[in-house]
Amino acid sequence: MATTDTPESAGHMAPEAPRGHMDRPPEPAVPPVVTGQWTPGTVTDKITSVIFQPTPRWWLLGAAISFLAVMMFLYAVTYLFAKGVGIWGVNIPVGWGFAIVNFVWWIGIGHAGTLISAILLLFRQEWRTSINRFAEAMTLFAVACAGMFPILHLGRPWLFYWLLPYPNQMTLWPQFNSPLIWDVFAVTTYMTVSLLFWYVGLIPDLATLRDRSKNVWIARAFGIFALGWRGAARHWQNYETLYLLLAGLATPLVLSVHTVVSFDFAIGIVPGWHTTVFPPYFVAGAIYSGFAMVLTLILPLRRWFGMHAFITDRHLQAMAKVMLATGLIVAYGYVFEIFIGWYSGNPFEMYVLENRLTGPYNFQYAMLWVCNIFVPQLLWIKKLRTSPVWLWAIAMFVNVGMWLERYVIVVVSLSRDFLPSSWDVFSGTVWDWAIFIGTIGFFCACLFLFVRILPMIAVFEMRHLVHEKQHEAEAA
């Protein structure tokens, strides 16, 4: 929706079908982004009806299960704070364990939202419009889950703010030359900018909800957050300009976050971490897992809320293709890790390969190849790309596979470094799993609340889109 004040529809008329076949309707080359006849009014009714309808039963069930997982999380975290990180499986040499695996996994998932909102906006991909709001919300919650882990992993988590540069009576400053401090900056910036992007996108929709609420208190609650938005021409002008600029700012940001996360590893000298392929391969992996998670969540929601008109085969196919492409980049990363390990001639690097293939974690390494590389090749088949069931199953494989990837990078590399006398085998304890599953519960609980009280599809952007589609149909 990044139209500047160019003359009407100058850039929007990219013809999807050849002109001149007036006798029969031209067959669209790709499935439409919106099916059926919609007007700005009916689109608004449909999307906001989800919020004003009575609570569906599946929602109550799902929210209750998520809530239980959140309770488990709180219990596990309380125990962690009381006893310390010793309740986890971490010990020297594997000091990073689940906390960092989960951190990287969650932050990777958090890449889809801003990618869809920002990069696809700049590329004028129309199909982003019906999924960007949901993906942005998912990003926020995933980054919130990610952000918890480094803090939980601190020996004294209540002192986490020492990582921030502020004048203090100890006259200490953070070590800006350390990748761990870069990470703090990258993740907090990403969180803040994603939140702003999401909120700015919501302002006009909050105004819609304010105007549609029958209950005065609900209207006021939405009204406070809508800031008095009234859709004036000047509002939209500043708004559109800002939205485009935010997309421009978020584009390098989204590519930089996982690059910086990969520096946490690549700048260390541990064999298996110290490689230059990490930044691009981490970014591709992040987009890969992000799209997998969007599909995992949006397929059931589309069914339960009956949003098939707005989330069509076009969206499923497009997301599947992004997954396939980024999955191949990830495959390239895996192959090159092996090649460079061998080509380096460095005994430690070569041992990493041997250990991955034949060591105590060879099952996880094999499953990583199965989940991330072999199974997703099914996406080459068009029939499976458009089948919600298959797509959901493949996305679940990728979710698991990307977690295993981080497990292999963090745990397997650390468990056998330079000195055989310090080798050890790590495995997660029940507390590791309780906290990990607890964050999944937290993530789901946030999403359940989100889809219940806020529009999961950007309503004003859909209004704009259906209006443009009407015009295209009239012009054709």
Place this chain on the structure above:
Amino acid sequence: MNGSSQANPTGPWGLLAEFDTPEALVAAAKRTREAGYTRIDAFTPYPVEGLWRALELKRSRVPLIVLLGGMAGGLGVLALQYWSMVIRYPMIIGGRPLEVWPAWVVPTFEGTILFAAISGVVGMILLNGLPRPYHPAFNVERFTRASQDGYFLAVEAGDPKFDRWTTAAFLRGLGPVEVSEVEE
């Protein structure tokens, strides 16, 4: 909007005409502008192409704010790093120089983006005169359509050419769905 009602202290805030398509609104805005009205505004449920041109709005100042915010953020974080790492808390590690410019790229980049984004959002909100919970247009019942599927054109009473009756007649001539008077 204190100034807007000076000409007519007890009268309405202005007139609001509703149109059923964005094209009709743009055409009406153009004609109202050509008729010599200056204090006019339009309200739409989504950004409408051509409307800014029809209303002869000036370019948005948001880009300038974003640029300044980004520069302040980038330079500020760079200066913070130089000051804390070289002047305030110098620490020699591995015999390397204190000025480690390549290592400072990441926080500088993040600071640029962070401050550009925050200043842009705050700038957009303030330039739009928000937050503003009350606006006279909200008194019109039909105005709730402005965030759904109604396209509105307003002529403020503060306009030098405004007259309660002739302006209303003029707006009715533009083919609106409805023209309503907006109470202050």
